Amino acid sequence: MIGRQAGRAGWIQWGFVGPTLLFLLAFNVFPLAWSIVLSFRNAELVGDGGRFVGGANFARVFSDPQYAEALRLTARFVALAVGIELAAGFALALALRADFRGKGAVLTTLLVPMMLSPAVVGLYWNLILNGNYGILNQALGALGLPTPQWTTDRDWKFTSVLLVDLWMWTPFMLLIALAALHSIPPSLYEAAEIDRAGRFTVFRRITLPLAAPLLGLAALLRATDALKQFDLVMSITGPNDPQTQTLSTLLFQVVFRDGKVGLGASYACVVLVAVIALATLFTRYLERLRERPA
Amino acid sequence: MRGLARAAVCAYLALATLPLVWMALTAFKAKEDAISLRPRFLPATAAEADPDPERVTFPVTVSAFARLSEVHVGAVDSFWSHLGNSVLIGLGSTLLSVALGTLCAYGFSRFRIPGAKDWLFFILATRFLPPLVVVIPILVMYRALGLTGTHLGLVLLYTAFNLSLSVWLMKGFIDDIPRAFEEAARVDGYSRLQAFFRVILPQARTGMAVTAVFCLISAWNEYGFAITLNASGAITVPAYFAGLQGNLDGMPWPQVAAGALLFVAPIVLFTILVRRHLLRGITFGTVKQ
Numbered sequence: 016m017i018g019r020q021a022g023r024a025g026w027i028q029w030g031f032v033g034p035t036l037l038f039l040l041a042f043n044v045f046p047l048a049w050s051i052v053l054s055f056r057n058a059e060l061v062g063d064g065g066r067f068v069g070g071a072n073f074a075r076v077f078s079d080p081q082y083a084e085a086l087r088l089t090a091r092f093v094a095l096a097v098g099i100e101l102a103a104g105f106a107l108a109l110a111l112r113a114d115f116r117g118k119g120a121v122l123t124t125l126l127v128p129m130m131l132s133p134a135v136v137g138l139y140w141n142l143i144l145n146g147n148y149g150i151l152n153q154a155l156g157a158l159g160l161p162t163p164q165w166t167t168d169r170d171w172k173f174t175s176v177l178l179v180d181l182w183m184w185t186p187f188m189l190l191i192a193l194a195a196l197h198s199i200p201p202s203l204y205e206a207a208e209i210d211r212a213g214r215f216t217v218f219r220r221i222t223l224p225l226a227a228p229l230l231g232l233a234a235l236l237r238a239t240d241a242l243k244q245f246d247l248v249m250s251i252t253g254p255n256d257p258q259t260q261t262l263s264t265l266l267f268q269v270v271f272r273d274g275k276v277g278l279g280a281s282y283a284c285v286v287l288v289a290v291i292a293l294a295t296l297f298t299r300y301l302e303r304l305r306e307r308p309a
Numbered sequence: 310m311r312g313l314a315r316a317a318v319c320a321y322l323a324l325a326t327l328p329l330v331w332m333a334l335t336a337f338k339a340k341e342d343a344i345s346l347r348p349r350f351l352p353a354t355a356a357e358a359d360p361d362p363e364r365v366t367f368p369v370t371v372s373a374f375a376r377l378s379e380v381h382v383g384a385v386d387s388f389w390s391h392l393g394n395s396v397l398i399g400l401g402s403t404l405l406s407v408a409l410g411t412l413c414a415y416g417f418s419r420f421r422i423p424g425a426k427d428w429l430f431f432i433l434a435t436r437f438l439p440p441l442v443v444v445i446p447i448l449v450m451y452r453a454l455g456l457t458g459t460h461l462g463l464v465l466l467y468t469a470f471n472l473s474l475s476v477w478l479m480k481g482f483i484d485d486i487p488r489a490f491e492e493a494a495r496v497d498g499y500s501r502l503q504a505f506f507r508v509i510l511p512q513a514r515t516g517m518a519v520t521a522v523f524c525l526i527s528a529w530n531e532y533g534f535a536i537t538l539n540a541s542g543a544i545t546v547p548a549y550f551a552g553l554q555g556n557l558d559g560m561p562w563p564q565v566a567a568g569a570l571l572f573v574a575p576i577v578l579f580t581i582l583v584r585r586h587l588l589r590g591i592t593f594g595t596v597k598q
Binding site: 027028029030031032034035036038039041042043045046047049050053106107109110111113119121122123124125126127128129130131132133134135136138139140141142143145147148150153154182186187190191194229232233236239242243245246249250253262263266267270271276279280283286287290291293294295297298301302304305 | 311314315317321325329332335346348409413420422428430433439442443444445446449468470476501502526529532533537550551553562565569576579587595
């Protein structure tokens with residue numbers, strides 16, 4: 016009787032977790048494996064699976080200046096977006112740390128942009144950023160500031176995409192930074208006050224180190240997301256624009272406009288290495304964070 | 310210092326909200342008011358219409374909303390029909406991901422599963438895959454199965470991509486439910502499954518609602534898969550808007566603003582509803598407030 020119970024329990028747990036694992040195998044692991052197979056073939060969007068071409072696709076990827084450029088641009092985008100959003104979010108969190116009336120409402124309002132659809136919001140931002148009738152330039156002009164052609168001037172396109180990303184995702188950093196600040200025990204600040212520690216010392220010795228783990232988590236999460244940057248670029252400058260060609264839009268161009276499925280798959284495999292590296296970093300980090308006594 | 314902080318917060322509040330306020334205003338404009346060279350930001354009734362080209366007022370009109378039922382150049386169908394696709398796909402995938410995610414989270418929360426930690430991190434890692442990396446084989450697979458351009462295709466795909474979020478969020482919520490509840494139920498003669506359905510599920514209601522909101526938002530906003538797999542049928546709103554992009558100067562801005570406004574309004578509402586759980590939602594349940 017006891018044996019049967021244990022046997023049943025050993026089966027029932029897979030009944031709970033099995034469907035999810037099967038789903039993920041079918042939609043994530045299997046496509047990835049297939050991607051690797053395709054990356055060695057010259058498959059096209061129209062037609063059959065092509066034939067085996069060995070490492071020819073990879074040779075093209077690594078000798079393609081477009082790919083190197085997209086890699087550089089994506090790296091620059093991730094660094095700038097994550098860096099500025101983290102700094103701005105943390106600064107805002109410090110400003111919002113104290114309680115005041117209506118704080119909840121203000122906070123919720125600030126967080127709205129990150130919940131919206133980047134593709135829809137990005138398309139709408141074209142109206143705001145328009146060089147001639149956009150409200151941004153009308154406002155800048157009224158203040159006597161320069162009014163660039165945001166979305167069409169090659170020197171400003173990247174900045175335009177970055178600006179909209181900052182608008183959308185600074186709240187994300189703000190929310191996590193605020194949680195980090197609230198997790199610092201007030202007793203530490205009281206002790207610092209007794210020791211007559213200066214404002215800057217308190218910030219450097221208490222606030223910053225104690226907020227750092229959660230800020231790191233926020234930066235990693237945001238970096239994995241920014242690495243995929245696709246929606247905003249597509250809706251603001253479109254694919255295949257050398258000034259804003261990220262890895263994802265390059266992939267879109269290669270596969271869906273040029274129809275080179277095999278080549279696209281090998282691009283994807285190379286992107287994947289970066290993603291796996293970041294994901295591993297993130298999960299390791301999370302594990303360490305969770306094992307830390309709260 | 311305090312004054313400076315307050316000023317910074319106020320300035321940021323303006324930066325964060327003004328684009329959305331402008332969207333709302335644009336939705337009630339006629340096209341020439343939306344792209345006038347002088348900003349027209351003051352709504353006025355149509356009767357007070359001012360013929361001065363330098364004016365800052367615009368007559369309020371709801372014609373943009375009325376014209377959402379038109380089929381625009383570059384689109385397959387009207388906004389409403391695409392909104393219907395978004396609702397159907399969003400709700401379908403949300404139901405499926407919350408159901409599967411809750412079961413899975415319960416399994417990991419209450420049973421000893423070999424390699425549980427590795428499985429959980431594997432599930433989390435699937436979230437990091439850029440859609441454009443996996444879309445190629447999925448496209449090949451969907452073509453073979455006849456799933457491209459169908460509601461079901463995107464429902465299944467969004468479910469797969471939301472499972473990581475759903476499992477991790479639900480695990481956080483189920484871990485918080487005391488085991489004593491189920492143990493008491495088991496002593497009363499409930500089976501494992503009965504205990505799950507009659508004790509755990511009612512306790513996990515809030516968690517399931519919060520998880521559902523996050524899954525719905527992520528499916529609602531998704532764009533990469535939507536334009537690549539469903540370019541020909543069951544087109545969702547983000548992909549529909551992308552199709553209008555061809556000619557920016559010919560863009561029907563008031564209609565775009567009206568559509569965008571209707572499209573983001575439920576999300577704003579949901580954000581307010583789950584405001585206490587936003588932190589959990591964006592950190593996969595790893596940080597609790």
